[in-house]
Amino acid sequence: MRHSIIVTFAAACAALPTLPASAGDAGPSVERGHTVAIVSGCHDCHSAGYMESGALDPATALAGAGLGFRGPWGTTYASNLRLVAAERDESEFVEHLRTLKTRPPMPYFNLHAMPEADMRSLYLYIRSLGEPGEPAPAAVPPGEEPTTPYIVFAPPTMPAG
Numbered sequence: 001m002r003h004s005i006i007v008t009f010a011a012a013c014a015a016l017p018t019l020p021a022s023a024g025d026a027g028p029s030v031e032r033g034h035t036v037a038i039v040s041g042c043h044d045c046h047s048a049g050y051m052e053s054g055a056l057d058p059a060t061a062l063a064g065a066g067l068g069f070r071g072p073w074g075t076t077y078a079s080n081l082r083l084v085a086a087e088r089d090e091s092e093f094v095e096h097l098r099t100l101k102t103r104p105p106m107p108y109f110n111l112h113a114m115p116e117a118d119m120r121s122l123y124l125y126i127r128s129l130g131e132p133g134e135p136a137p138a139a140v141p142p143g144e145e146p147t148t149p150y151i152v153f154a155p156p157t158m159p160a161g
């Protein structure tokens with residue numbers, strides 16, 4: 001009896017199609033990348049004005065932001081991810097995301113946990129966004145005054161530089 005149940009189960013498994021890389025996804029796609037960018041928070045910082053409004057402007061989506069994040073590390077600006085993608089092929093982009101280490105408040109450690117299929121989708125989505133445009137302002141060293149608007153982060157335990 002027990003033996004026949006196992007055989008039936010094994011036969012059913014053999015009939016299953018290949019499982020998708022992530023839930024509800026048949027493989028990397030622009031559409032999935034669009035969802036990933038929203039749900040994992042990339043637009044919040046990398047798309048100018050998005051955090052304030054929740055409105056995604058296709059002209060500026062992931063093209064970087066001029067609002068600085070000032071803290072013990074200086075003042076950083078969310079990079080233009082269109083340029084980051086344009087300078088790399090898909091595999092190089094995945095490798096970059098996997099090994100990325102930046103100053104705050106970029107949550108690079110969260111990015112390391114992103115499934116590869118989602119990184120590939122993100123790449124396809126970013127490349128679909130159009131002209132890369134200009135880089136975000138360069139980071140300003142600690143102690144120097146930024147020339148742009150900025151948000152102050154002043155947690156006492158954050159690392160410098």
Ligand code: HEC
Pocket residue numbers: 037040041042043044045046069076077078079081084097100102103104105106107111122139
């Ligand atoms: C809280 C704001 C914030 C969020 C959320 C955020 N980023 Fe960033 N990101 C930044 C800032 C600021 C920098 C620049 C850090 C620096 O200069 O050291 C950055 C840098 C980066 C870089 C490095 C750019 C380069 O030149 O190589 C990549 C790649 C990146 N972010 C991807 C992402 C992705 C993908 C997401 C979504 C999963 C995301 N970021 C979410 C703020 C953010």
